[in-house]
Amino acid sequence: MIKGKGIPLAISFLTGTIIIIAFFIPHAPFGSFEEISLRWYSIIAGFTMLLGVDSLLRLHTNKIKRKENHWAYSIVLLFGFLLIVIVGIISTIRYGNAFLTGSGFMYMYDNMIIPLQSTMFSLLAFFIASAAYRAFRARNFDATLLLITAIIVMFGRVPISEMISPKIPIFTEWIMSVPQMAAKRGIIIGIALGAIGVSLRIILGIERSYLS
């Protein structure tokens, strides 16, 4: 029985149903159950992340062992991981909390993670632009519309557009708050309906692919 899907399906049904009931009846016993469930959820969900980290570290360790292509970079990855963990432990011992400003851990965060992440994201500007040029070339009416809107929005958000005509930023804002908002709302409503449908299917045990 334990090997089957019966117990997991019952757990999904019970937890899902009680959380929904607790939203409408936030009193005992549902309210306290919701609080406990959400606390447990954050603890257990973290272990899924640890499982992913374990998988990544295992992959790179195997790469080093087998001396696969670019295995030296796997050493760099493992070194980076171990470095921040060790610095975090040392900072905790020294300051009592690694997240205090001035700790080595936070120095690494401010001077390595932040610059690397923001540089990586800024790099995407060039690649998004070149990929978009290839993908959205004005081949038909829809692609042309997309391209023109993107150009207007980009142009309307730089100071020179206001110097040319104050109406350009106003028109950009109108695009963002009217036609863009309409499409966004339509998509958000679709996503919300989809999320409700899928969640109901999972809670009722119709959708079981997550247990395979």
Added chain:
Amino acid sequence: MAISTSIWIWIAALLTLSIYSFLYKDNPFYKFSEKILVGISIGYTVSIYFHNTIIAKVWNPLVHDHNFLVIVPLILGLLMFSRLFKGKAYLSRIPIAFVVGTGCGMSIPSSFENLFKQVQGTMPQVFTIGNIIILIGVLSTLIYFFFSVEHKGIIGKVTRVGITFIMIGFGAAFGATIMARISLFIGRIQFLLGDWLGIIS
């Protein structure tokens, strides 16, 4: 201003330049920085999880408050690792079912809230041209995503309007994303020219 003498500024600047070197072509400097980023990012995420969850929600309640109930999620969490053992992988279904069930339970009320907020925002309180355009746009976009009816005749014409709105929406989102990335780029250039080289104040 003079060139920075801080070792941390130099590290940040050299890592920034290594990432930008990819604009020329893939090279060892970029690969090194990329792997460093992945390594320290996952290390940082694990540290945050350890600090905010394991210490705050497991260790402190267990050791200081003697709340032994927290052992249950700890065991459930450890059961996730049963996936690594052949023949015992079925045990990981229990914590997965808990996480998925709780996630779905949270998702339904919040999705309904979101849905009603969007519908409320769409319903015009004052009939202005903008509000009417939004109403038409939302309805036509929704009809475009309704695939149970063939997009022909009047429905086909409405979905055509829907596609137009969707294209404007995607174009605007695309333009806004590019500009957000460009502002990050400007920030990095300001760091290199200001904080590192001291050319600009």
